[in-house]
Structure formats: structure tokens, C-alpha cells
Amino acid sequence: MSSFAVTKILSIRVDDVRFPTSRQKHGSDAMNPDPDYSAAYVTLQTDSEHVGCGIVFTLGRGTELCAAAIRAYADKLVGQQVEDLMRHPGRFWRTLVGDSQLRWLGPEKGIVHMATAALVNAVWDLWAKLSQRPLWRLLAEMSPEQLVDCVDFRYLTDVLTPDEALEILRRQAPTRQQRIDDMLVRGYPAYTTSAGWLGYSDDEIRRRCRAAVADGWQAMKLKVGADLEQDRHRLRLVRAEIGPHIKLMIDANQVWDVPQAIQWMRELAEFDLYWIEEPTSPDDILGHAEIARQIAPTRVATGEMIQNRVVFKQLMQAGAIHFCQLDSCRLGGVNEVLAVLLLAAKFQIPVCPHGGGVGLCEHIVHLSLFDYIAVSGSLQDRWTEYVDHLHEHFMEPVEVVRGRYQPPKLPGYSIEMRPESVAMYQFPDGPVWSGSDEGPGIE
Amino acid sequence: MSSFAVTKILSIRVDDVRFPTSRQKHGSDAMNPDPDYSAAYVTLQTDSEHVGCGIVFTLGRGTELCAAAIRAYADKLVGQQVEDLMRHPGRFWRTLVGDSQLRWLGPEKGIVHMATAALVNAVWDLWAKLSQRPLWRLLAEMSPEQLVDCVDFRYLTDVLTPDEALEILRRQAPTRQQRIDDMLVRGYPAYTTSAGWLGYSDDEIRRRCRAAVADGWQAMKLKVGADLEQDRHRLRLVRAEIGPHIKLMIDANQVWDVPQAIQWMRELAEFDLYWIEEPTSPDDILGHAEIARQIAPTRVATGEMIQNRVVFKQLMQAGAIHFCQLDSCRLGGVNEVLAVLLLAAKFQIPVCPHGGGVGLCEHIVHLSLFDYIAVSGSLQDRWTEYVDHLHEHFMEPVEVVRGRYQPPKLPGYSIEMRPESVAMYQFPDGPVWSGSDEGPGIE
Numbered sequence: 001m002s003s004f005a006v007t008k009i010l011s012i013r014v015d016d017v018r019f020p021t022s023r024q025k026h027g028s029d030a031m032n033p034d035p036d037y038s039a040a041y042v043t044l045q046t047d048s049e050h051v052g053c054g055i056v057f058t059l060g061r062g063t064e065l066c067a068a069a070i071r072a073y074a075d076k077l078v079g080q081q082v083e084d085l086m087r088h089p090g091r092f093w094r095t096l097v098g099d100s101q102l103r104w105l106g107p108e109k110g111i112v113h114m115a116t117a118a119l120v121n122a123v124w125d126l127w128a129k130l131s132q133r134p135l136w137r138l139l140a141e142m143s144p145e146q147l148v149d150c151v152d153f154r155y156l157t158d159v160l161t162p163d164e165a166l167e168i169l170r171r172q173a174p175t176r177q178q179r180i181d182d183m184l185v186r187g188y189p190a191y192t193t194s195a196g197w198l199g200y201s202d203d204e205i206r207r208r209c210r211a212a213v214a215d216g217w218q219a220m221k222l223k224v225g226a227d228l229e230q231d232r233h234r235l236r237l238v239r240a241e242i243g244p245h246i247k248l249m250i251d252a253n254q255v256w257d258v259p260q261a262i263q264w265m266r267e268l269a270e271f272d273l274y275w276i277e278e279p280t281s282p283d284d285i286l287g288h289a290e291i292a293r294q295i296a297p298t299r300v301a302t303g304e305m306i307q308n309r310v311v312f313k314q315l316m317q318a319g320a321i322h323f324c325q326l327d328s329c330r331l332g333g334v335n336e337v338l339a340v341l342l343l344a345a346k347f348q349i350p351v352c353p354h355g356g357g358v359g360l361c362e363h364i365v366h367l368s369l370f371d372y373i374a375v376s377g378s379l380q381d382r383w384t385e386y387v388d389h390l391h392e393h394f395m396e397p398v399e400v401v402r403g404r405y406q407p408p409k410l411p412g413y414s415i416e417m418r419p420e421s422v423a424m425y426q427f428p429d430g431p432v433w434s435g436s437d438e439g440p441g442i443e
Numbered sequence: 444m445s446s447f448a449v450t451k452i453l454s455i456r457v458d459d460v461r462f463p464t465s466r467q468k469h470g471s472d473a474m475n476p477d478p479d480y481s482a483a484y485v486t487l488q489t490d491s492e493h494v495g496c497g498i499v500f501t502l503g504r505g506t507e508l509c510a511a512a513i514r515a516y517a518d519k520l521v522g523q524q525v526e527d528l529m530r531h532p533g534r535f536w537r538t539l540v541g542d543s544q545l546r547w548l549g550p551e552k553g554i555v556h557m558a559t560a561a562l563v564n565a566v567w568d569l570w571a572k573l574s575q576r577p578l579w580r581l582l583a584e585m586s587p588e589q590l591v592d593c594v595d596f597r598y599l600t601d602v603l604t605p606d607e608a609l610e611i612l613r614r615q616a617p618t619r620q621q622r623i624d625d626m627l628v629r630g631y632p633a634y635t636t637s638a639g640w641l642g643y644s645d646d647e648i649r650r651r652c653r654a655a656v657a658d659g660w661q662a663m664k665l666k667v668g669a670d671l672e673q674d675r676h677r678l679r680l681v682r683a684e685i686g687p688h689i690k691l692m693i694d695a696n697q698v699w700d701v702p703q704a705i706q707w708m709r710e711l712a713e714f715d716l717y718w719i720e721e722p723t724s725p726d727d728i729l730g731h732a733e734i735a736r737q738i739a740p741t742r743v744a745t746g747e748m749i750q751n752r753v754v755f756k757q758l759m760q761a762g763a764i765h766f767c768q769l770d771s772c773r774l775g776g777v778n779e780v781l782a783v784l785l786l787a788a789k790f791q792i793p794v795c796p797h798g799g800g801v802g803l804c805e806h807i808v809h810l811s812l813f814d815y816i817a818v819s820g821s822l823q824d825r826w827t828e829y830v831d832h833l834h835e836h837f838m839e840p841v842e843v844v845r846g847r848y849q850p851p852k853l854p855g856y857s858i859e860m861r862p863e864s865v866a867m868y869q870f871p872d873g874p875v876w877s878g879s880d881e882g883p884g885i886e
Contacts, residue, residue: 035547036544062555065508100502101501105505107748110549110553153700155727158701257598283552285729286728286760287757307552
């Protein structure tokens with residue numbers, strides 16, 4: 001990487017930002033009837049002109065816990081020089097994740113892990129800004145050796161060693177530039193979830209399907225799992241609108257037990273479904289494997305609640321998933337995402353990251369671009385999620401054209417929010433929550 | 444259960460109580476060099492003479508996060524009548540664990556799950572006090588139907604249905620009384636961890652081994668995993684002190700990768716080890732299964748960081764563990780512990796709960812007694828952990844005689860702490876932390 005002046009992290013600011021999305025049932029599914037998409041939003045303030053930003057995405061209540069957890073790790077970053085942290089990014093990662101007292105509260109899962117993710121991503125955002133490149137390009141221009149040095153291989157070496165990771169990255173290195181050029185022209189394939197939230201009426205779904213087809217989407221996803229007859233009804237309705245060629249995914253958001261998932265999916269097989277997402281508990285590796293065996297050829301996807309690389313490792317080992325839907329804010333930030341991208345490449349499992357929420361799409365476009373350019377080298381069965389909410393609150397909202405994510409252009413990880421949005425949706429004192437202003441732009 | 448007057452939960456108090464145990468290296472192991480054993484301590488205040496108490500056990504930093512998480516769930520209990528909650532304990536459990544916004548921050552793992560555990564256990568403590576029985580006896584006197592109604596079978600039914608659970612409990616029901624009588628006379632077998640913390644010198648270990656043998660212990664555990672030669676040295680030293688007949692367990696506290704665990708354990712096989720505990724990541728079900736296959740006949744134990752019943756289910760399905768070391772405060776309280784006891788009975792895996800920390804021994808004596816009396820009906824390969832720290836801070840400290848836990852006598856779950864201890868060790872303002880008093884009784 002290029003050299004630049006030393007940059008010191010002076011302080012960490014954390015905001016509790018909540019959007020009242022439950023008022024319109026956006027984001028409603030069988031497990032989550034009323035989410036208020038929210039974020040514990042961290043800003044690393046430095047002695048340079050740049051700040052580093054990161055997010056814990058939440059569904060509303062508990063955002064204050066994530067904000068407090070971020071503060072609990074703050075003293076590991078305040079006073080540090082970014083260049084020192086990024087000299088050995090894997091080591092820096094482990095100093096956060098391995099805190100010997102906070103680790104007990106995970107380990108590497110739940111609130112403490114999500115808080116470390118926000119901080120890790122904020123450091124990467126800052127680093128990319130200092131490097132004057134969008135994150136995807138920063139990563140795509142790092143050498144295989146530098147990338148491997150970002151990964152903590154603890155608990156992975158039975159399946160993936162640093163040497164194997166190097167080999168995977170070296171295989172794609174010579175042809176990176178042509179895929180960079182390809183992405184700058186075509187963009188990365190996306191699917192939309194915005195048509196099929198569970199709380200929507202038939203008319204609303206019809207209207208949204210029609211709009212999606214008109215906008216050029218080639219793949220879309222519907223929420224299922226509350227009621228079998230209703231699911232059949234809605235799938236018929238959607239298929240009628242979108243025709244047989246557009247890919248149709250469904251998402252049960254963990255509401256089924258294993259036997260129920262198998263039975264329910266047999267009932268829905270006729271609709272030619274591209275994948276079933278989250279058929280059961282995210283903790284149930286063996287359960288997913290059993291479902292995958294029983295419902296073939298329908299394929300199984302999961303990942304938005306997979307806590308860390310160790311669980312992804314096993315889902316892949318067990319043949320339990322056909323699509324890896326990693327979450328950029330639940331895994332421990334960029335470093336652990338790299339580990340999972342490498343695992344997926346080894347097992348030849350397509351990575352289709354989890355989008356939506358607050359800022360997830362802004363994150364994952366970087367990750368999918370980098371994955372294609374430097375890790376997997378393939379677009380086969382790769383579809384990155386798009387949800388049309390809340391982008392207007394970011395400095396560089398994602399851009400999708402005819403169903404394809406366009407590569408971000410500004411330096412950084414696209415996580416930085418508009419100051420006026422942070423102020424407006426501040427919980428509990430911002431105007432939207434204190435009652436002085438309903439707030440624009442929930443849609 | 445007997446009827447009594449209605450009892451309303453009026454308010455919830457949470458204290459951040461920290462013991463500076465790191466000053467003497469008590470509790471030190473290969474992953475946790477300097478724990479300050481601590482607790483987010485919850486008290487349900489009621490309109491009766493009784494309070495209900497629960498704990499999130501922590502290692503120091505982050506206790507404030509657990510306290511805040513408990514407060515985030517408080518409105519689900521305040522104003523409720525205990526009798527209503529306990530009419531369908533499984534349903535009550537799910538209203539806490541299933542909160543549709545807080546669930547995102549787990550789900551069912553880490554801080555949110557530990558916070559629900561403290562609240563669930565506090566309700567059980569209160570319920571047992573109102574029933575005027577120690578918890579183990581309250582549970583042992585519930586019918587199989589009532590016990591099954593405490594369990595949330597979500598994500599379990601591929602392996603354990605309510606009907607199978609009933610059958611397990613009914614099998615032991617006719618002979619419960621003779622095991623109650625047996626326990627009142629003999630007590631429940633325990634092993635001690637107090638001899639072998641990693642931070643102790645050779646002399647300290649020798650002194651403690653001798654004392655343990657003199658006290659009648661039949662099983663003890665040593666921390667390993669920092670250095671192979673040192674482990675061999677210490678195992679030789681301990682075996683020389685305790686002889687060949689006392690059972691010797693070792694505990695690596697997750698420091699190894701899978702291949703490393705297998706290799707290290709082959710090096711230590713000569714010491715006739717009863718189990719290896721936590722050889723690798725608690726998230727690695729398939730890794731534990733591989734280790735178990737490779738190091739047989741040495742057996743594998745884990746559980747203190749197993750997040751919930753879904754992971755225990757799989758560890759048992761996969762043949763990954765020979766001992767189930769459930770944690771009373773990490774699982775979602777009594778209800779989820781019941782689920783795991785039933786799973787273990789189905790797979791015929793002995794349950795040897797995790798002790799130590801703050802109040803864990805006070806919890807687990809109840810659970811082991813109940814397990815023997817009503818679920819497993821066996822003492823074969825059952826050893827419940829004992830650690831000799833911090834008991835003096837509880838109203839009814841555990842009592843161990845010649846290596847056997849004595850059944851608690853007072854009504855409740857033995858979690859209630861002495862008010863003077865709570866005041867003394869309050870963080871950060873109690874005298875021990877503000878510097879005005881070093882505090883007694885760390886040993």
C-alpha cells in the first residue's frame with residue numbers, strides 16, 4: 001500500500017440512530033413482524049481530515065446495548081495510529097476479538113462480536129479513505145500475501161490453511177484487472193427483496209412485482225413461513241406477475257423445525273424456487289444439512305445470522321448450504337468476511353451477501369465486487385441482495401441499474417451517514433422520536 | 444403445584460458486582476489469563492416478602508453490558524404476576540427469548556441470552572421461595588407433564604419431541620423418592636478445579652493437590668494448553684501427588700485448532716486422562732466430533748460456552764462430546780437447562796455442569812440433583828464441578844463434604860447474595876473498587 005502521513009484515532013463517537021420502519025411494515029417477515037431498522041453508528045475521529053465509520057445494524061430495541069458494547073472496546077483504538085493497526089490487520093483483529101474478559105460474553109458472537117465488527121469496519125473505512133480508494137478497490141489491489149495477513153486462521157486450519165488461502169488468491173491474481181474492467185462496465189448482479197415483505201397486501205405485492213420486472217430485475221425474493229396456504233397463494237400470484245424465467249427465492253426467517261421445513265418445502269416445490277433461505281435455526285448446522293438432503297434439488301441458503309467463520313466453515317463442510325449469505329456487520333468486519341470468502345472459494349459455494357437493514361447494501365457491494373475480482377473469479381449463481389430502504393441517509397448511496405449494483409466511486413466503505421439523518425433519527429432525542437417531526441424518507 | 448396468594452413483580456434491580464480475582468490469578472487459564480469474576484446481579488422485587496435473584500456471570504469488563512441487557516427485558520416482567528408466568532413456563536420463556544427486536548442481537552446467544560437467563564432464573568428462584576422449597580426439590584416434585592410444559596421444543600423436534608421427553612421423565616418418576624433419599628444421605632459427586640489453575644506455581648499446585656486428596660476428592664481438573672512441555676511437567680507432578688486412582692481431567696479452554704488438539708492430546712495420552720475439556724472453539728461441532736474420533740479412548744467434554752440447546756443437540760447427534768458441561772447462566776435459565784438434560788438423557792450422555800465463577804456452583808447443585816432424581820436416574824460418569832471461590836458472598840453457600848455436594852435446604856435457587864457483599868464489591872463505586880477498602884475474602 002502507498003505511504004502517507006501517520007493518522008491517529010483521537011476519539012470514538014457512537015450514535016443510536018433508529019428509523020421507525022415498523023410503521024409501514026417494511027422489513028416484516030415471519031420471525032420479525034415489526035422491525036425498526038436501526039444502527040449503532042460509530043465514528044472514529046482522527047487528527048486527519050477523515051473519519052472512519054461503522055455500523056451495528058439492529059431492529060430497534062437493544063441498539064443502546066450495541067452502542068455501549070462499542071464503547072467497551074474503545075480504549076483499544078483511541079490513541080492508536082491507523083498505520084500501526086493495519087500493518088498486521090489480522091493481529092489487530094485478534095486484539096479486539098480476543099479481549100480476555102469481554103470474550104466470555106460471546107465468544108465471537110452476538111453483541112460483542114457485532115460491536116467489534118463496527119469498529120473493525122470503521123478502521124477499514126478510514127484506511128480506504130486515507131488510501132483514496134473505495135474499499136473494494138483497495139482490497140482488489142492488495143497482494144495475496146497482504147490479504148492472507150488480514151485473516152485470523154484460528155479454528156480454520158483443519159479446513160483452510162494460510163497456504164491454501166494464498167493459493168486461492170494467487171489463482172485469480174493475474175486476471176483481476178479484466179474483472180475490474182468488467183464490473184466498471186456491467187456492475188454486479190443483484191436481486192430484490194423489496195417486493196415480498198410478509199406484511200404487504202396482495203395488491204402491494206403485485207404492484208411491486210410489476211415495477212421490479214419493469215426495472216429489469218432478474219431475480220427476486222418473497223418472505224414465507226407464516227401460513228402454508230398463504231404462501232402458495234402469494235407464490236402463485238408472484239409467478240403470474242413475473243413469469244417463469246425470473247429467479248424466485250423464498251425466505252422463511254428461521255420459523256421452522258427441521259421436519260416442518262422439509263414438509264413445507266415439498267409443498268412448495270412446484271414453484272421452481274431458486275433457494276429456500278433460513279429454513280430453521282441459524283445454529284443448526286446438521287439440521288440444514290438434513291434439509292438440504294431432503295429437499296434437493298431445491299437449494300438451501302443461510303447466513304444473515306451466522307455468527308462467525310467457525311459456523312460457516314461447518315455449514316460448508318457438512319454440505320448444509322448451497323449459498324453463503326454472509327452479513328457484513330454480524331461477522332467480525334472485513335477481516336472475518338475475507339476468511340469466509342476464502343472458505344467459500346475452497347468449497348466452491350457462491351457468496352450472496354445479506355442486504356437490507358441500515359447500510360448493509362452499502363457494505364456488501366464492496367464485498368461482492370472484491371469476491372468476484374480477487375477470490376471466486378465467478379458470477380455463476382451469484383446474486384447480491386438489494387432492498388430499497390434508507391439509502392438516502394448515506395453519503396454515497398448504492399446505485400443499482402437494471403438489476404446490477406454499480407461499483408462505488410468515493411474513497412471508503414460507503415458507511416458514512418449524512419449528519420442531518422443522524423441528527424433527525426437520533427434515539428430517543430431526535431425530532432422523529434421526540435415527536436417534533438415525523439421525518440422524511442421512511443419509504 | 445400448591446396454591447398461594449398472588450405475587451406481583453414490582454420492580455427490577457440490577458447490580459454490577461465485581462470481585463478482583465485477577466490479583467491472585469485465581470481462575471487463570473490458557474484463554475483467560477486475568478479474570479475478575481463478576482456478576483450482573485438481578486433482584487426481582489415483589490409485593491411479597493420474597494425477592495427473586497439471578498446472575499449473569501462475567502469475567503469483569505462488560506458486566507455493565509449485561510446489566511443493561513437485563514434492563515432491556517425488564518418491562519416484560521414488571522407488573523406481571525408470578526403465578527401467571529409459571530402457569531405455562533415454556534410460553535413465558537419464549538416471550539423473553541423471542542422478543543422480535545432484541546432477538547436479532549443473538550439470536551439465543553451471547554449477552555441477550557445471558558440476560559434472559561438471569562431473569563428466567565430469578566423467576567424460578569422466586570417461585571421456589573414462594574413454594575417454600577429448594578429449587579431441586581420443587582423440580583423433583585413436578586409431574587412429567589408440568590416439566591415438559593417448561594420446555595420450548597422449537598428447533599428440537601427432529602431429535603426430541605414432547606412425547607419422547609414425557610417418556611424419559613415417566614421412566615424415572617416411580618423411583619424418584621429413593622434417589623431423593625439417597626441424595627439427602629450421600630450427596631452428589633463433585634470434582635475440584637481449585638488445584639490446577641494455570642497461573643499457580645508448582646508448589647501451590649502440590650500444596651493444593653495434597654489438600655484435595657486429604658479432603659477426600661476423587662476427581663480433579665488441571666488447566667492445560669499454554670505449553671506442551673509445561674503441561675507434561677504439571678501432569679507428572681499432579682499424578683505423583685494424587686496417585687493413579689483419582690480421576691484427572693484436563694481443560695484447554697479452547698486454545699487449540701482441531702489438528703493441534705489431536706496432536707497435543709496424543710502427547711498427553713499416557714497420563715490416563717478422564718476427559719479433555721474445551722479442546723477447541725465451542726462453535727465447532729464437527730471439529731469436536733473429529734477430535735473425539737481421533738483421540739479415543741480419551742473422552743471429550745464441553746459446554747461452559749455452548750450458547751443454547753440447538754448446539755447441544757448437534758454435539759450429541761454428532762457424537763462430538765462424551766460429557767455435557769452445561770452452564771446454568773449461559774443457557775437461557777432453568778427452562779433451557781431442562782431441555783438439555785432431556786436431550787442428554789436421550790443420548791445417554793452424562794451431564795457434568797460447569798461450576799466456578801460467581802454463584803455457578805450454587806446453581807448447579809440444584810440441577811445435578813434434579814437430573815439424577817428425575818431425568819437420568821444415574822450417577823455413572825457424573826461429576827459436578829466445584830471451585831472454592833466466592834461462596835461466602837451467598838446467603839446459602841454450597842456445602843461439599845468429602846467430595847460430595849450436599850443438597851441445599853433453603854427455599855429458592857441459592858442465588859441470593861449477601862447485601863453487604865453486593866455493597867462492598869459494587870462496581871465502580873463500592874469500597875473495593877473505589878480504593879477505600881481492599882475487601883476481605885477474595886480467597
